[in-house]
Amino acid sequence: MAADLQDLMAYVAVVKAGGFREGARISGKSASSLSDAVRRIEAALGVRLLNRTTRSVMPTEAGARLMERIVPALGEVESALDVVNDFRDRPSGTLKLNVPASAARLVLPAIIAPFLKAHPDIQLEVIVEESFVDMLAAGCDAGIRYDDRLEQDMIAVPIGPRSQRFATAASPAYLAAHGIPQHPRDLLDHACLRGKFPSGSMPVWEYEKDGESVNIDPTGPLIVRIAGAVDLGIQAAVDGLGVVYLFEDWLRPHLYSGALVPILEPWWQTFSGPFLYYPGRRYVPSPLRAFLDFIKAPSICP
Numbered sequence: 532m533a534a535d536l537q538d539l540m541a542y543v544a545v546v547k548a549g550g551f552r553e554g555a556r557i558s559g560k561s562a563s564s565l566s567d568a569v570r571r572i573e574a575a576l577g578v579r580l581l582n583r584t585t586r587s588v589m590p591t592e593a594g595a596r597l598m599e600r601i602v603p604a605l606g607e608v609e610s611a612l613d614v615v616n617d618f619r620d621r622p623s624g625t626l627k628l629n630v631p632a633s634a635a636r637l638v639l640p641a642i643i644a645p646f647l648k649a650h651p652d653i654q655l656e657v658i659v660e661e662s663f664v665d666m667l668a669a670g671c672d673a674g675i676r677y678d679d680r681l682e683q684d685m686i687a688v689p690i691g692p693r694s695q696r697f698a699t700a701a702s703p704a705y706l707a708a709h710g711i712p713q714h715p716r717d718l719l720d721h722a723c724l725r726g727k728f729p730s731g732s733m734p735v736w737e738y739e740k741d742g743e744s745v746n747i748d749p750t751g752p753l754i755v756r757i758a759g760a761v762d763l764g765i766q767a768a769v770d771g772l773g774v775v776y777l778f779e780d781w782l783r784p785h786l787y788s789g790a791l792v793p794i795l796e797p798w799w800q801t802f803s804g805p806f807l808y809y810p811g812r813r814y815v816p817s818p819l820r821a822f823l824d825f826i827k828a829p830s831i832c833p
Contacts, residue, residue, distance in 0.1 A: 578591075676806065688827065695779065697736075702792070703789070738800060
């Protein structure tokens with residue numbers, strides 16, 4: 532090979548991390564060793580792969596093309612090596628999951644501890660992001676998404692609650708000052724706390740009752756990034772800043788405590804629960820196979 536496999540893995544780590552220092556932190560290697568590895572690859576291939584500045588490290592066009600091809604190839608190498616796990620008494624290795632914040636908050640907490648206790652030789656890495664990614668290119672084994680965002684060539688397995696609802700709520704103080712909405716369109720006259728995806732889009736608030744569907748695009752004093760800042764939006768609602776619209780399970784502790792009051796509940800929309808998805812045309816690594824067997828147990832995903 533024109534480049535050593537370990538050097539190629541170092542190059543991928545640097546590009547994914549966006550720099551040598553962060554790549555070193557994630558990979559557990561020194562920044563100098565990663566830099567040396569990239570230089571060896573560039574010397575072997577005779578082409579520059581990275582543009583280095585004092586603030587950032589970005590792949591050149593050649594480097595980007597290499598990433599497109601090498602990341603799936605390294606995944607196949609890992610899968611090939613994982614075949615050996617079939618001959619072990621216990622599955623081992625790393626399982627990388629790409630999940631939205633809602634799954635990290637509402638689905639995985641009940642699963643992670645018992646799964647890792649049952650499989651002590653498996654390491655679980657959870658990557659939280661809202662966009663639907665190419666799992667192989669991102670180096671992940673599987674992801675969690677909802678059925679309206681699943682690609683057709685993926686195998687999907689139910690995980691977590693099979694039915695969920697979006698809830699709307701506000702604090703008692705806010706409702707006392709501004710009144711209680713009686714119809715979803717009344718929200719257009721209220722201060723509403725919105726969420727925005729990393730892509731920049733803001734999902735509308737969807738309601739349904741007796742065959743009538745209503746989509747609302749309200750305004751308000753606060754917009755938070757879906758994923759990292761959702762709890763900030765909830766706290767703003769508790770503090771009386773406005774109306775919040777979110778997964779019922781996420782708001783439930785505040786609804787139980789009385790910090791938030793449910794509104795428009797007959798209009799709350801029910802939707803099917805999430806799925807674990809993974810490529811159907813790929814060898815299933817033993818850590819993922821163990822995870823699939825675990826979540827299929829009736830006590831985990833009823």
